Amino acid sequence: xxxxxxxxxxxxxxxxxxxxxxxxxxxxxxxxxxxxxxxxxxxxxxxxxxxxxxxxxxxxxxxxxxxx
Numbered sequence: 001x002x003x004x005x006x007x008x009x010x011x012x013x014x015x016x017x018x019x020x021x022x023x024x025x026x027x028x029x030x031x032x033x034x035x036x037x038x039x040x041x042x043x044x045x046x047x048x049x050x051x052x053x054x055x056x057x058x059x060x061x062x063x064x065x066x067x068x
Contacts, residue, residue: 005042011035011040012040012041012042013028013030013033013035013040013041014030015028015029015030015033015041015043016028016029016030016041016043016044016045017036017038017041017043017044017045018044018045018046018047018050018054019044019045019046019047020047020054020056021046021047021048021056022055022056028041
């Protein structure tokens with residue numbers, strides 16, 4: 001089965017865009033992806049949803065515990 005975006009010649013990425021809470025940066029799970037525009041990625045997640053967690057999420061959790 002061919003990707004509809006590929007078949008249509010549209011610029012896109014098959015990777016998942018990961019948005020980090022700490023530092024406000026993004027990265028893609030697809031090797032070689034250099035254009036991290038949200039419009040190119042059909043799947044975007046926050047870093048705390050990554051399997052195994054992210055150090056950004058740990059920092060955020062500590063800050064929330066301290067604030068309460």
